[in-house]
Amino acid sequence: MGTGDPAARDASTDPGGPRPWSSIALAVVDGLAGTGPDQLLAALSARSGLACRPVTLAPPPLLEPLAGRPQLDADKLLGRLEEAARALGQVPLVGVTGRDLGVPLFTFVFGRARLGGAAALVSTARLRPELYGQVADPSLVARRAAGEILHELGHLAGRIHCEDPRCVMHFAASVEAADLRGDRFCPSCATALPPGLAPARDAAGERLGPSPLRPSA
Amino acid sequence: MSETAAKAPPASILVVDDEPIVLQSLGDWFRQDGYAVDTATNAKEALKLAAERHHDIALLDIKMPGIDGLELQERLTREVPDLSVIVMTAYASVESAVRALKAGAYDYITKPFDPDELSHLVRRATEHRSLRSENLRLKEQLASVAGPSPLVGVSAAMRHVQDLIDAVAASDATVLVRGESGTGKELVARAVHARSPRRFGPLVTVNCGALPEGVLESELFGHEKGAFTGAQFRHKGKFELADGGTLFLDEVGTVTPRVQVELLRVLEEKKVTRLGGTTSLKTDFRTVAATNQDLEAAVREGRFRDDLYWRLNVFVIDLPPLRERPEDIPELAQHFLERFTLAMNKPTMRFSAAALETLRTYAWPGNVRELQNAVERAVVLGSPPEIQVGDLPLRVGAQSESAGPLSLEEVERVHIRRVLDGCGWNISQAAKVLGIDRGTLYAKIRRYGFERVSAS
Structure with missing residues (x-):
C-alpha cells in the first residue's frame, strides 16, 4: 500500500477550492453525556457561519463495541455514518454520541473523520469536567464538543493538523490541550474551508480571534 | 508566500x-x-x-x-x-x-x-x-575549520614542525612545545588537537602563568561546594572538562612546587579529586604543555620537579624564533594582512616593497605575535591600496631606516605621517613643526592619502 489513497490528499489545495456546504447536519447517536442536544446545537451554531440542523437517523446506526473494551468501535460507526450521509445526500453529517469511542489501535479517540470524507463522529464522554475531578458544566461540554466537531469538519474539508497552537485544527490528545487550542480556525485554515464554516466575525460584527475554552462562570 | x-x-x-x-x-x-x-x-x-x-x-x-x-x-x-x-x-x-x-x-x-x-x-x-x-x-563544519593548520610558514624549520605535529597527533603521547614567547606554541597545541582522533572532543587551555596558585589549583582540579570561602557552587576543573579531548597547559614552567605534585599525580593516574572532595573522578585527556623557559635549567636549580619534567618531556616540539626563519615573514605578513583587512572590512591591501623589506629585515624579538600586531596596526593606519613603511610601528620602521635606503619622497611621507601622529593631527601644530604652511600640509596629506585614524 502506498500513499495513493485519494482521501489522503489535502482537499483544501484543490485548484477549484473547497466544495461549498449548505448546512451541517447533527445526529445524536445513543444519547449525549454531560450536555444536551440543544446546548450543543447552540454552541456549534455560535461558532459556525453555516446552518446547523438536527437530524434523526432511521434506522439508528448499528453500534458495535470494541472487543474487550467498554467503548464503541469508532471506525465502524464512522463507516455507518458515511453511508447514511450518502443515503441522505447530506454532507457533512456529524454523529455525536455520549459513548466513549475507541479504535483497535488507539486507547481512545475524541472524534473521527477521514480527510475529504462525508461524515464525522465525536464523543462527549471524555469532555465532561467531572471525569477530571471538576464540577459538571454542560455549557463547557457543549463548547468543547463544538470545538471537536469543527476540528473533524476541518478534516472533512481536507485540512490536516495545523501547527498553530491556537487553531482548532491543532492536534490535541487531551482535554487540557483541546481547551488551550480553543474553538477557532486560524486565518490560514479558515481561508481554505468551505465558505461560511469559519466566519471572521461573530453575529455582532466583532472580529473573532483565538478563543481558549474555560469553565463557565 | x-x-x-x-x-x-x-x-x-x-x-x-x-x-x-x-x-x-x-x-x-x-x-x-x-x-x-x-x-x-x-x-x-x-x-x-x-x-x-x-x-x-x-x-x-x-x-x-x-x-x-x-x-x-x-x-x-x-x-x-x-x-x-x-x-x-x-x-x-x-x-x-x-x-x-x-x-x-x-x-x-x-x-x-x-x-x-x-x-x-x-x-x-x-x-x-x-x-x-x-x-x-x-x-x-568544525572539521573543515579545524582541519587546515593555522601554522603558516614555508621554511625548513616550520616544515619540520609540521612533520612532527603530523607524526605525534594520531597518538595519545604527551607533547611539550618549547619556544620563545610569541612563536605560536598554542597554535601547535591546536594543530596537534585538530589532527588527533580527539578533535571532536574539547580543547581546554589553562594558562598556568596567569593564575595565582590557589586559583590555578581550583581551575585545574575543580572544587566542591564549601571547599573554601567563596566556593558557593560545585565547580568542574579543567581536567574534568578536557575529558575526551586535549588539555593544553600553557606556561607550565611557572607552576609552583605544590601544584606540580598534584599535577604529576593527575597526569599519571588520569584521576582527579576536586578540592574539598573525597571521590576521585576518572578523566580521559591528552596533555600538551608549553613553555618559554629552560625547563632543564629549572630542574637543575630545583624549581621544577624532574619527575614532572620527564612526564611532560615525552615528545618535544621546538618552535624556532622568527629571526631564524626570515623566509616565513612575507607569507606570515600576507596572512595577517588578509585576515585584518577582512576583519576591518577594508579594501584589498598590499605591502610596498620597502615595507615588506622592513618587515623581512626586522629582528622580531616578540616573534610572530609582534609581527601580527605590527600588521594589524598598519592595516588600521595605512591607506589602501598600499601599506608603507610609515604605517608600521616606530620600532619596526626605525630599524628600516638603517636597514635600507628610502627614496626622498618616502622619507618625506614617513616623516609627515609621524609628525601628524605626534601632534595628534593638529594641522597648525604639525605645519609649524614641519616648517611649512597649513595649505602645503593639506596638499601633502591629500597627495599621500593620509586619513586621520583614532587608534591607540
Whole structure:
C-alpha cells in the first residue's frame, strides 16, 4: 500500500477550492453525556457561519463495541455514518454520541473523520469536567464538543493538523490541550474551508480571534 | 508566500504491519498530522519501498509472518543507516522490545496506543533525527575549520614542525612545545588537537602563568561546594572538562612546587579529586604543555620537579624564533594582512616593497605575535591600496631606516605621517613643526592619502 489513497490528499489545495456546504447536519447517536442536544446545537451554531440542523437517523446506526473494551468501535460507526450521509445526500453529517469511542489501535479517540470524507463522529464522554475531578458544566461540554466537531469538519474539508497552537485544527490528545487550542480556525485554515464554516466575525460584527475554552462562570 | 513555502518538508514515515486495519488507522492518523506516509503489509514490501523512497521514521510491528519486525529492523537499518525505527508490540513484550532497542531502535510502543503517547513519540523521533543531522553537519563544519593548520610558514624549520605535529597527533603521547614567547606554541597545541582522533572532543587551555596558585589549583582540579570561602557552587576543573579531548597547559614552567605534585599525580593516574572532595573522578585527556623557559635549567636549580619534567618531556616540539626563519615573514605578513583587512572590512591591501623589506629585515624579538600586531596596526593606519613603511610601528620602521635606503619622497611621507601622529593631527601644530604652511600640509596629506585614524 502506498500513499495513493485519494482521501489522503489535502482537499483544501484543490485548484477549484473547497466544495461549498449548505448546512451541517447533527445526529445524536445513543444519547449525549454531560450536555444536551440543544446546548450543543447552540454552541456549534455560535461558532459556525453555516446552518446547523438536527437530524434523526432511521434506522439508528448499528453500534458495535470494541472487543474487550467498554467503548464503541469508532471506525465502524464512522463507516455507518458515511453511508447514511450518502443515503441522505447530506454532507457533512456529524454523529455525536455520549459513548466513549475507541479504535483497535488507539486507547481512545475524541472524534473521527477521514480527510475529504462525508461524515464525522465525536464523543462527549471524555469532555465532561467531572471525569477530571471538576464540577459538571454542560455549557463547557457543549463548547468543547463544538470545538471537536469543527476540528473533524476541518478534516472533512481536507485540512490536516495545523501547527498553530491556537487553531482548532491543532492536534490535541487531551482535554487540557483541546481547551488551550480553543474553538477557532486560524486565518490560514479558515481561508481554505468551505465558505461560511469559519466566519471572521461573530453575529455582532466583532472580529473573532483565538478563543481558549474555560469553565463557565 | 504559500503556507508551506517556508516550512521544512514533513517527515516521511514508513508503517509496516500485517494487519490492514493498523495500516489504515496509522496512515490516516499520520496524514492528518501532516506526515508523508507509506505503508507495507510485510517485510518484502517494506524493503522495496525503502529502496524506492526516502523515509525518516519506520514503525515496525514486531510480530509478522515470515520476516519479523526485528529482522526487518536489522535489514532496514543496514540499507538506511539514518532511519529512526520505532517498534510496535501487540502486548508488553519487554524481551523483544529490549532486543529491538539493543539493535538500535529509537523506541518502542505497545498496542493499543495512547494517542498522546504516539504523537509525542513520533515528534521526539523527528526532533532526534533533526538534532542528529545538525550534529553531523556541525561536526563537518568544525572539521573543515579545524582541519587546515593555522601554522603558516614555508621554511625548513616550520616544515619540520609540521612533520612532527603530523607524526605525534594520531597518538595519545604527551607533547611539550618549547619556544620563545610569541612563536605560536598554542597554535601547535591546536594543530596537534585538530589532527588527533580527539578533535571532536574539547580543547581546554589553562594558562598556568596567569593564575595565582590557589586559583590555578581550583581551575585545574575543580572544587566542591564549601571547599573554601567563596566556593558557593560545585565547580568542574579543567581536567574534568578536557575529558575526551586535549588539555593544553600553557606556561607550565611557572607552576609552583605544590601544584606540580598534584599535577604529576593527575597526569599519571588520569584521576582527579576536586578540592574539598573525597571521590576521585576518572578523566580521559591528552596533555600538551608549553613553555618559554629552560625547563632543564629549572630542574637543575630545583624549581621544577624532574619527575614532572620527564612526564611532560615525552615528545618535544621546538618552535624556532622568527629571526631564524626570515623566509616565513612575507607569507606570515600576507596572512595577517588578509585576515585584518577582512576583519576591518577594508579594501584589498598590499605591502610596498620597502615595507615588506622592513618587515623581512626586522629582528622580531616578540616573534610572530609582534609581527601580527605590527600588521594589524598598519592595516588600521595605512591607506589602501598600499601599506608603507610609515604605517608600521616606530620600532619596526626605525630599524628600516638603517636597514635600507628610502627614496626622498618616502622619507618625506614617513616623516609627515609621524609628525601628524605626534601632534595628534593638529594641522597648525604639525605645519609649524614641519616648517611649512597649513595649505602645503593639506596638499601633502591629500597627495599621500593620509586619513586621520583614532587608534591607540
